[in-house]
Amino acid sequence: xxxxYFILVASFFFDQISKWFVVFWLDLISLNSIDVxxxxxxxxxxxxxxxxxxxxxxQSELKSYFLTVLAIxxxxxxxxWIYRTKVTNLQVSFGALLxxxxxxxxxxxxxxxxxxxxxxxxxxxxxxxPFVFNFADVFIFIGAVGLAFSPESKKN
Numbered sequence: 001x002x003x004x005y006f007i008l009v010a011s012f013f014f015d016q017i018s019k020w021f022v023v024f025w026l027d028l029i030s031l032n033s034i035d036v037x038x039x040x041x042x043x044x045x046x047x048x049x050x051x052x053x054x055x056x057x058x059q060s061e062l063k064s065y066f067l068t069v070l071a072i073x074x075x076x077x078x079x080x081w082i083y084r085t086k087v088t089n090l091q092v093s094f095g096a097l098l099x100x101x102x103x104x105x106x107x108x109x110x111x112x113x114x115x116x117x118x119x120x121x122x123x124x125x126x127x128x129x130p131f132v133f134n135f136a137d138v139f140i141f142i143g144a145v146g147l148a149f150s151p152e153s154k155k156n
Contacts, residue, residue: 008096026043
């Protein structure tokens with residue numbers, strides 16, 4: 001479980017520190033846009049009231065509470081599953097990434113009045129991408145896909 005908690009805490013703090021650095025230290029909150037390596041990487045300020053990658057983005061206080069509690073419950077269930085089941089090291093890593101990202105976004109919802117701070121914007125090959133996301137979204141995505149496609153748990 002040490003590996004699980006290390007990855008969870010590292011992913012949580014990596015996301016939070018990156019948000020603080022870009023949104024507040026680089027002042028993206030005021031500038032609204034910083035071209036880093038256009039069009040491949042740009043910082044664009046976005047407040048996400050929905051779920052991963054901005055889905056279900058309508059602002060609602062009840063939905064915000066629901067999503068925060070849901071992230072905590074799902075993270076708890078994943079922790080319980082990893083603790084009680086003989087899982088592979090890869091599954092431990094993917095589960096920790098998913099939980100770290102989910103809890104980082106839940107923390108955002110608490111401190112930013114129901115919103116998640118998003119700032120990463122990437123486009124490529126002449127295709128403009130209007131969406132923004134954060135590292136927690138990336139961790140959630142990698143963790144969920146990794147768990148879905150990882151090899152079976154170890155046999156007892």
